[in-house]
Every structure is written in C-alpha cells, then in structure tokens.
Amino acid sequence: MAVARTVPNVRPADTARRLTWQEILKARWAYFFIAPFYLSYAIFGLYPLLFSIYLALSDFKGLGTIRFVGLDNFRRLALDRVFWQSMENGVLLFILYVPVMLFLSLVLAVLLNSGRVRGFRFFRTLIFVPYITNMVAAGFTFKILLAKTNGLVNIALGLLSIPPVPWLEDVWAARISLSLLIIWAWLGYNMVIMLAGLQTIPADLTEAARVDGANSRQAFFHVTVPLMRPVILFCAVMSTIGSFGLFTEVLTLTGGGPMNATITPIIRIYGVAFGSLQFGYASAMAYTFAAIIFMLTILQYRFFGREG
Amino acid sequence: MLSTRRLVRGLTTSLIYLVLILLCAFMILPFIWMLSTSFKMPDEVFGFPPVLISRKASFMNYTYLLEQKKLLLIVGNTFFVSLSSSLLSLFFCSLAGYGFAKHKFPGRGPLFSFLLATMVIPGAVTMVPVFIIMRTLKWVDTFLPLIIPGAASAFGIFFMRQYISSINDELIDAARIDGAGEFSIYSRIILPIISPGLVSLGLIFFMGSWNNYLWPLIILKSPDKFTIPLAIASFGGAVGLTNYNAQMAMSVISIIPLLIIFLAFQKRFVEGITAGAVKG
Numbered sequence: 001m002a003v004a005r006t007v008p009n010v011r012p013a014d015t016a017r018r019l020t021w022q023e024i025l026k027a028r029w030a031y032f033f034i035a036p037f038y039l040s041y042a043i044f045g046l047y048p049l050l051f052s053i054y055l056a057l058s059d060f061k062g063l064g065t066i067r068f069v070g071l072d073n074f075r076r077l078a079l080d081r082v083f084w085q086s087m088e089n090g091v092l093l094f095i096l097y098v099p100v101m102l103f104l105s106l107v108l109a110v111l112l113n114s115g116r117v118r119g120f121r122f123f124r125t126l127i128f129v130p131y132i133t134n135m136v137a138a139g140f141t142f143k144i145l146l147a148k149t150n151g152l153v154n155i156a157l158g159l160l161s162i163p164p165v166p167w168l169e170d171v172w173a174a175r176i177s178l179s180l181l182i183i184w185a186w187l188g189y190n191m192v193i194m195l196a197g198l199q200t201i202p203a204d205l206t207e208a209a210r211v212d213g214a215n216s217r218q219a220f221f222h223v224t225v226p227l228m229r230p231v232i233l234f235c236a237v238m239s240t241i242g243s244f245g246l247f248t249e250v251l252t253l254t255g256g257g258p259m260n261a262t263i264t265p266i267i268r269i270y271g272v273a274f275g276s277l278q279f280g281y282a283s284a285m286a287y288t289f290a291a292i293i294f295m296l297t298i299l300q301y302r303f304f305g306r307e308g
Numbered sequence: 309m310l311s312t313r314r315l316v317r318g319l320t321t322s323l324i325y326l327v328l329i330l331l332c333a334f335m336i337l338p339f340i341w342m343l344s345t346s347f348k349m350p351d352e353v354f355g356f357p358p359v360l361i362s363r364k365a366s367f368m369n370y371t372y373l374l375e376q377k378k379l380l381l382i383v384g385n386t387f388f389v390s391l392s393s394s395l396l397s398l399f400f401c402s403l404a405g406y407g408f409a410k411h412k413f414p415g416r417g418p419l420f421s422f423l424l425a426t427m428v429i430p431g432a433v434t435m436v437p438v439f440i441i442m443r444t445l446k447w448v449d450t451f452l453p454l455i456i457p458g459a460a461s462a463f464g465i466f467f468m469r470q471y472i473s474s475i476n477d478e479l480i481d482a483a484r485i486d487g488a489g490e491f492s493i494y495s496r497i498i499l500p501i502i503s504p505g506l507v508s509l510g511l512i513f514f515m516g517s518w519n520n521y522l523w524p525l526i527i528l529k530s531p532d533k534f535t536i537p538l539a540i541a542s543f544g545g546a547v548g549l550t551n552y553n554a555q556m557a558m559s560v561i562s563i564i565p566l567l568i569i570f571l572a573f574q575k576r577f578v579e580g581i582t583a584g585a586v587k588g
Contacts, residue, residue, distance in 0.1 A: 022415050033406060034465075036403070037423065037465060038419075041460070048441065049433060049434060050569070116322060123332065129335065129336075134561055136559075137342065154343060155357075184338070192578055
C-alpha cells in the first residue's frame with residue numbers, strides 16, 4: 001500500500017489533492033456499494049427528468065418525430081379545465097379527509113397508548129388491517145357497498161327510514177365516499193405512526209402537567225400535541241402528497257367522479273399520456289403538477305415545521 | 309365526590325370501548341362483505357334483503373377463477389414480481405446503506421443529501437419518459453420495468469443506513485484488521501445483524517409491489533402477464549357487465565397472502581413503517 005511521503009518543495013495544495021485521491025482509492029469499496037443507486041437514478045431518474053423538459057416543449061404523440069413547439073403546451077394547460085378541476089379536487093379532498101383522519105388517528109393513538117383500554121394489540125391490528133388491502137379490491141368493494149340500489153349502506157339507512165343516497169352519482173356524495181375509502185385505508189397507518197411518536201414522549205411530562213392541575217383535555221392539547229408536532233407534520237405532508245397523487249382508489253371507485261368531481265391530477269396526466277398518447281402535453285402537465293406539489297411541501301415545512 | 313368521579317370515569321371508558329368497537333366494525337365490514345359476495349351468485353350481489361351467507365353459497369366463483377381465468381398464473385406472476393423486486397432492492401439498499409453508514413469517503417455528505425433530495429420529486433414527472441425508455445428497450449409488457457428501476461430505492465437506502473449506523477464499529481474494525489474484504493464483511497457480519505431490518509424493509513417492498521396498480525397498468529399489456537390488481541380490475545366493466553362475484557373472489561385471494569405475512573411479522577411491519585417518521 002502506498003504511503004504518502006512528504007517531498008521537499010511540494011505545495012500544500014498538492015498534498016491535499018494527493019491525500020483526497022488516496023482517500024478515494026482507499027474508500028473505493030464504499031463508492032462501489034453506493035454506485036448502483038446513482039447509476040439507476042441517472043438512467044431512470046435524472047435522464048427522464050431532463051427528457052421530460054424536452055418533451056414538455058414538444059408535441060410528441062408517441063410516434064414519429066419530436067417537434068419543438070415552445071410553450072404551446074403550457075398555454076394549453078392554462079386553459080385545461082379538467083386539469084385545474086383535478087387540482088381543485090386535490091385541495092377539496094385534502095380538506096375533507098386529512099384533518100379528520102389525523103385527528104382521529106392521534107386520538108386513537110393516545111387512547112390506546114394510555115393503557116386505559118385493554119386489548120391494545122387487538123384493536124391496533126384490526127384498525128391497521130385495511131392498510132394492507134390493495135386499492136383495486138377495496139375500491140370495488142366500496143363500490144358494491146355504496147351502490148345506490150340495494151347497496152348495503154343504503155339498505156341500512158333504509159332501516160332508519162333514510163332514503164337511498166346516491167353515494168357515487170352525486171358530486172359531493174362521491175367526494176365524501178372517496179374520503180371514507182381513504183380514511184378506511186389509511187387511518188391505521190397514521191395511527192401506528194402516531195403511536196410510535198407517542199412512545200418517544202416520556203410519560204412524566206403528561207404526568208407533570210396533571211400534577212399542575214391540568215385535566216386530560218388540557219394535557220392533550222398543551223403537552224401531547226406540541227410534542228407530537230414533527231410526527232403530525234410528517235403525516236400531514238404524506239397526506240398532501242397522497243391526496244394529489246390518488247389514482248387507483250379514485251379510478252376504481254368513481255372513475256373520476258360524476259362530471260370530473262373526483263378526478264385527480266395523476267388520472268388526468270395518465271389519461272392524456274396513455275389514453276390519447278399526447279406525451280408532450282402530458283409532460284408539460286406533469287411538470288406543472290410536480291412544481292406545485294413541491295412548493296406546497298416546502299410551504300408546509302416552513303409554516304408548520306418550526307421547532308416549538 | 310369520589311364516587312361521581314369514578315362513575316364518570318367508568319362511563320367514559322365504556323364510551324371509549326363502544327367507539328373503538330364501532331370503528332373496528334367499520335374497518336372489518338368491507339372484508340366481510342368481500343368474502344360474502346365472493347361466495348354468492350351474480351343475482352345475489354345486490355339482493356334484498358341482504359344475506360351474509362346465501363343458501364346458494366358455493367365455491368363456484370373461485371373455481372371459475374382457477375379454471376377459466378388462470379388464477380394460478382396471475383398469482384404466480386405477482387409473487388414473482390414482488391419477490392424478485394424485494395430481494396433485489398434489499399440487496400442494493402443494504403449494500404448502499406452499509407457504504408454510507410460505515411465508511412468515510414470524500415463527498416459522503418453531499419452524495420447522501422442528493423439521495424434524500426430525490427425522494428421529494430413526485431413520480432408523475434418521470435412516468436412518461438421512463439415509459440418511452442422502456443419502449444425503446446423493448447421492456448414493455450415484460451416484468452423488468454417492475455423490478456429493475458426501483459431496485460436501489462432512496463427510502464430503502466435511508467432506512468438501511470439508519471439501521472446499520474447502530475452497529476458497533478469495533479466489530480467491523482476488528483474484521484478489517486483481520487484482513488476481511490469489504491464485501492465479505494457485508495455478507496458475513498452486517499447482513500446477519502441487520503436481518504430484522506431486512507425483514508421490515510422487505511415487507512414494505514413486497515407489499516408495495518404486490519398492491520401496485522398504476523405502473524403495471526402502464527407496462528403490462530397481455531392478460532397472461534397481469535398481476536393481481538390488474539386482474540381484479542379486468543372484471544370491472546360497464547354497469548351490468550361487471551362480474552362482481554369473481555372480482556370479490558379475486559380480491560379475497562389478493563389479501564390472504566399479505567394478511568398471513570402481516571400477522572406473522574407484525575412487529576417488523578410496524579418497524580418498517582415508522583422508520584423515517586419517528587426518530588428513535
């Protein structure tokens with residue numbers, strides 16, 4: 001193994017450079033180990049990202065030559081009512097299901113963690129199980145349950161003398177049905193994450209608050225919630241990305257909803273790209289979508305991520 | 309005073325139990341209905357009054373799937389794709405995680421930050437170009453696009469690095485002094501120690517691949533290559549033409565393997581999910 005020898009007349013910069021190259025050589029195994037990721041990303045990540053920009057500025061329709069058309073796609077996108085409806089749906093869906101789901105999962109986690117309820121494992125498992133279901137199966141099952149004529153839910157409502165609800169045919173009912181499906185699927189997941197977060201909070205903190213005279217609700221809002229902020233933020237960010245990225249559950253349950261009431265950006269991009277093969281236009285759409293999501297994520301972290 | 313407090317506490321606890329049980333019923337109901345419909349005849353799907361176990365209950369839908377709809381082939385496809393992509397990913401992610409966790413090398417910080425940054429980019433942007441690449445490679449309608457691109461997953465590397473960091477350095481240094489090569493340190497020392505973590509991560513990969521719909525939908529065209537979610541969707545047609553019973557039967561089948569795995573490895577599952585969300 002070569003040993004670095006200080007040679008007279010050598011400048012410090014040269015020694016530093018030689019040392020770095022030697023470091024690199026010495027650590028060559030580490031570079032080998034991490035190389036597959038960068039290689040894979042170069043091919044399936046970076047190159048597509050750049051190619052996508054090129055596509056976004058073209059009118060490539062899957063076959064033939066790629067013709068440069070400048071910002072035409074973006075001009076078209078600005079007027080694309082379906083796309084902007086899908087973005088609006090993302091926001092609406094977010095409002096419909098995220099606060100409820102996060103609040104519920106936190107409360108459930110606190111309840112189960114408090115030791116007041118026996119059968120912790122049982123409840124946790126049961127609430128978590130929907131998460132492992134694939135969304136195609138879940139979507140079709142919900143479709144059957146929510147069918148307007150003789151779907152189980154409407155039959156049950158009928159027992160209470162409530163007329164059948166058009167769960168999947170009415171604009172807002174469809175959005176609510178979708179929210180129910182998503183909450184069903186993801187409540188357990190969020191609850192488990194909250195539980196893990198709760199377990200990092202020392203029990204004496206809540207105890208101390210109690211001793212100081214706070215009742216359970218005050219202890220919850222003033223001690224537990226602030227300490228859980230990073231975890232809640234994590235779940236919120238995941239849900240944001242999730243609510244805009246919905247594809248399978250929407251396609252299966254409503255197909256995009258009565259009159260695009262539940263269509264999501266991904267469904268729109270997919271339809272444009274693989275339905276009508278407008279690769280160029282779809283790329284422009286995808287890029288705009290990604291940029292918006294990216295900004296939303298950054299905003300969320302800026303706004304709510306401050307260490308309290 | 310004291311007994312009122314205890315009464316209120318008792319009532320609240322009962323209320324809590326009630327809510328929990330109602331919630332669990334909500335969680336379980338779809339599964340029960342899925343199971344029930346899978347044993348029914350087509351005309352009973354929306355029958356009134358609703359029945360849980362019909363008088364005409366039979367395995368007809370399941371045998372239909374087996375004999376006429378190549379059930380075994382489709383389950384086999386899904387198993388193959390999920391297993392190979394999980395194992396491949398586990399290999400590359402644990403290797404890279406070891407590289408980042410236990411080696412100091414120039415550029416380690418920036419390289420890792422770059423890796424983290426790639427996780428923020430929504431997948432929608434690369435959907436179209438990657439498809440075009442696959443088409444050029446003639447990989448469309450094969451399983452390769454479902455296995456290879458995700459092999460070195462940034463999340464997986466992040467998870468493994470975190471996991472491996474906690475291994476005692478002395479163990480590795482001792483092996484290095486003894487002259488062991490880096491790869492054999494990886495295979496003989498690191499891998500056995502991190503095997504619980506490998507299970508956790510593997511479960512996440514497996515489940516993600518098993519339930520994946522969008523990417524197989526884009527890539528796979530021949531019905532013979534379908535994975536389970538694709539097959540379930542293939543039964544859905546226009547209203548009146550949908551074979552709900554077969555759909556539900558296939559859905560039941562899609563859930564059983566994951567359910568078994570989950571129940572067997574609950575602790576590992578939870579560990580995999582909470583990593584990255586919760587520190588420590």
